[in-house]
Amino acid sequence: MSPEWQAVVEEDNGTYTCVMPLPVRQKFGIFYLQQPLFCQQLGIYAVQEPRAEVVEAFLAVVQQHFNYTSGYTFCTANTQSLQHVVRQEEVQVLYTHYLPLQYSYDQLWKGYNRDRKYNLNKARRESLSLVQSQDIEPLIHLFRQNIEHKVYGGVDQSAYTTLRQLYTACVEKGKAELVYTVSEDGSIAAGGLFVYYGGYIIYLFNAADAKGRKSNGRTLILDDIIRRNAGTRQILDFESPMIENIAGFYHSFGSMPVPFYEWRYNRLPLPFRLLKQVRQEVLLTFQRRQQQ
Template identity: 35%
Template sequence: MPPLRLLRFSQLDLAAWDACVAGARQAVPYAHSWWLQATAGRWDALVQQEPDGRYRSVWPLPAKWRPGGRQVYQPPFTQQLGLISGADDAPAIGPALPPLAQRYARFYAQLNEANGLPAAAGQFTVEARQTYHLDLSPAYDTLRAGYCADYRRRLLRHEAAAAPLIVTELPDPEPLLTLFQQTKGPAAGLRPRHYARLRRLLAGLQRRQLLEARAVRAPETGALLAGALFVRYRSRLIYLFAAASDEGKKAAAPLLLLDEAIRRHAGTPGLVLDFEGGMLPAIARFFANFGAAPVPYAALSFTSESPWYLKWMR
């Protein structure tokens, strides 16, 4: 079996990289070169390469220089990375960790759920995280019956209203970004550079026809009450980004947006809605109320005690 080798960005064959990610057993859109270029710019990587040049397995390691040395970090809008492979005999995570501890001053990486929860190795700490998944293979009526009773009642009241709110397509995501900045933005800690990365990512998703943008507007004024962005990639429908005004929350617009997405994609064999979150109890309850189940994945981290200049010399 070819070994995993640590490569810098300039050494990567991006065509071979994307072919590996596209054919991998794991559906991880975040690992595509165009996604990483939008959210991180450049990255190091562990690569397992076949003699003919094809990439068998890849592990993207977005890295940057800081005063303490070179650091691996998790880019924004990138839930999971980790080892991605199209091979049945993919290399184990554990043996790859000690060499990484020798190369980086700090390390934080969220693996994908297929990597499991590896045992701690050396300096690395393993943190269990979770997202929520909902299998969209069943028919819509079956999925809706799995909602909590309160959600089913709200949807019935909404459907019986004289002028129910309507979920429509959102051709331009920019108003949704503005709504997020006005509501969640300050608490989320996003800065202008983060929104610039998100705009680059959304442009890339739109070019590849992977983005589904939906909105709920006030009937009288047309004001945006809530919106959501979904990524449709292989066997995944990813709930990437959302925002709602106070008026939208009172009108249950976030519930309508997710219900409409579930209705549109219900009955698709093998398709899973990844809610892309669930670490906060309130958010976890919101997702679980749709009948979604928690799915664990791991985050690996360490901070080196070695002086930064020793890391630089390696």
């Protein structure tokens, strides 16, 4: 996802004990950090929970080498260790939604809210079939036709190439599951891509057309993932964006919001700093309107 990535590393007798991946980009001769597509969280990964002084040292090294980050997000496991280290004016608290799956399906189903149970039962009466596939093109087509035009700033077509490459790599490693809803006429109306790694099931990418939304296809897909993985020590990570109606949809499955930090700072020379500030303010304004 970030071919020119670098890292800050702590070693102990030649063994990596703590690593912070850095998604490095370059523009106008300036190197900076930018969160890659399809990577909601990065951060500091350690053999043991990193001490505050280690975290502080890592951040200092990053700022020595890079004067700007458009937004670097730390994983949820870093939230506590970052609380008293980062400057509050340089971070924003974001939330994803987690659903622990160690309980039985019956217990998990009881955690669905009333609307979700109603819509799930409605979806089950739609004569939809759930099909596992290794063809990501229908999912990309659904996104292009039904969601792409809603994305602020548009979607660079290279993003789909990146998604295809990511999916291929995950399939090769046995980490991906792609599920579609198929109607009686054979048409695909909704789909979801899930990645299994490190005890998490990540809801990485999804899309549906108007028919799929009306028939609650994504509800059916998510319920199937929950049912088949119930009773395991995994966590379903919805990768929820900070958009109220989407977060509410994920919360309706009984998931809980979990905080993580996004790190932004700008120490560029004045002309570049002002330009970046203006662009950032425009983006934040759009994001706030989406949340309302």
